[in-house]
Amino acid sequence: MSVWRDVIGQEKAVATLERAVRDPASMTHAWLFTGPPGSGRSVAARAFAAALLCPQGGCGECRECRTALDATHADVDVIATEGLSIKVEQARDLVALAAHRPSVGRYRVLIVEDADRLTERAADALLKALEEPTPRTVWMLCAPSVEDVIITIRSRSRHVRLRTPSVEAVADLLVRRDGVDHPMALYAARAAQSHVGMARRLARDEHARIRRHDVVAMATKIVTVGEAVDAAADLVTIAQEESAAASGERDAAEKARLLEILGADPSARTQPPHIRSQVSALEKDQKARATRFTRDVLDRSLVDLLSVYRDALVLRTGAGSALVNEDSRQVVTRVAEVLTAEQLLLAMDAVGTARERIDANVAPLLALEAMALGLRLPR
């Protein structure tokens, strides 16, 4: 057993990190992990943290290893955001934390999971701490690509590039770690396009499989203008319902807890002004979280939709690569029959544009409608 067992398909990166653990000359104080979503950036960062803190250099069994992997170790802090961005206040807290000596281990490790979501001011606030670190403090930043963090952070950190793991590697991980049976693991890994977290969700949540199936089926159902607009509305409704289901109870619980902490009467119809301001601050955070969640769900649906056109293009051109949607071959074949290669590329473009637009704050419904209109099949 080793701490690296869940870091799959990343032999080169793991070799680099292991050398840094063994050889102090190869170690440095700031690391930037990049790789496509689902390639295991934060898993790699945690494994690295565990290896640094473990007396045996990453046995995967001792207390240090286990707590570091769970991010419960006293000297490992994982910063992730559920909102749209990491704000400068949070970054300043981190800087203060970085100045502390480690309490039990050899290193103090700070893992920033969404370094791409650092606002520009927040990133600026980190620069000094990254450049002139306290001895024995190690920063680990995770981002999809080096272009997602500002250049001054990029130049202050050592870059570790992760690849998309192979479908087989992801399936093996699901079988080994989550106890999923092999055919299901293979389907999930393929459908999630090697996104580990997504594959796990698909393998274990029937709801997610049904939703993915519906989205894939959408590709052959849009013919008229009205159907396109309806399909877009469906996508948004699904995303919003999922977001509401995920956050509704939690939001209410958080609010009740806040009122309890403040000593306010939860049944009062209006709260005094100082409590109101706290409640509205919480509600603002929750709203940002819901927006992010809805956007993430939509983006996932769009990636699924994109895979249909990709598969159709594979069939159309006879490239012979494996299909992502092997289970929905009928849909893919139909799309490949009706659309020419050029039209398939245009359709993929339409999906890509919608993703970019939603990211740029365009009303999701409008962006999806424009996309769905571009995906209409000829009669």
Add this chain to the structure above:
Amino acid sequence: MAPMTEDLVAVAHGVPPYVLVSGPESVLAERGLAEVLDRLRVAEPGLEVIRLYAGTYEGGELVLHTSPSLFGGAKCVVVHDVDEASDELQADLLACITDPPEPDLTLVVLHKSGQRGKRVLDALRGARARVVDAPAIKTDRDKTDFAAHEFRRARRKATPEAVHALVEAVGKDVRELAAACQQLVDDTTGVIDENTVLTYHGGKVEATGFRVADAALSGDTAEALRLLRHAIGVGVDPVPIVAVLAQQVRQLIRVGSAGRGRSADIARDVGMAPWQVDRARRALAGWNGETLAVCLQALAAADAEVKGGGRDPVYAVERVVLTITRQHARHREG
């Protein structure tokens, strides 16, 4: 001043000891309040006016102000925003509404809307308070009535066309409308007709995203662009204009693809109000699915541009409006 009975007080200045100004329209409420104070001042020039606000009220203040003063003299206590009153303020108000009322004291209570403070309102009505209504002025018809009433109040004649033109020009804000009426009354003589209004407010039209959308979807390029420029000129942001345009185009598509049937049924199916369905059906005359699709795609691009994706948001909206009117023309040719 010698104590007087309630009836005598009422005779002296025509104001009962309790007044309730009820309704959300702030212009009317302020006017009602000013009228009460003016009348009181006629009888008592040294009237002391105390204003209390629900937001900053602290318990006991009302008792402090309503208890008789050592030096006598008439007082008027005005309590604002009772619709937001704390329980303390409500309790103090209820204690203050007594029978018989305190001499030399007039209590004016302002209540916008809602259920809060209902007990106070009931107590005031029970104590035979005068109720001044300040109903909301929302629709164009309300505004026309309001403006006509303004002129009647000033004993001036205004033609219906003039009133209509005035509401078109400055009808967005009731306060502005009231000020415009006052200006016309003060600065002109004789009958106020359409030309008089045009002299003062010529060429000005309240432009909102909705009116831009209406003009654009009816294919009237010149009018749409004029309204758009105007809307931007008076400070409407391009973002909501694009949102409204998109909403209207979407409604046309949904109603268009819903087919025939009673508008009430379709309204239920597509989640719109029946009048919206009827209006969309009328507007659909100049459109087909293909042209509407082009519009919606152009709007999505424009939305990205007005939200920071393009250099010039105003240009982006203008271009999309032109795209829409051009698509309308295309349908006519085809």
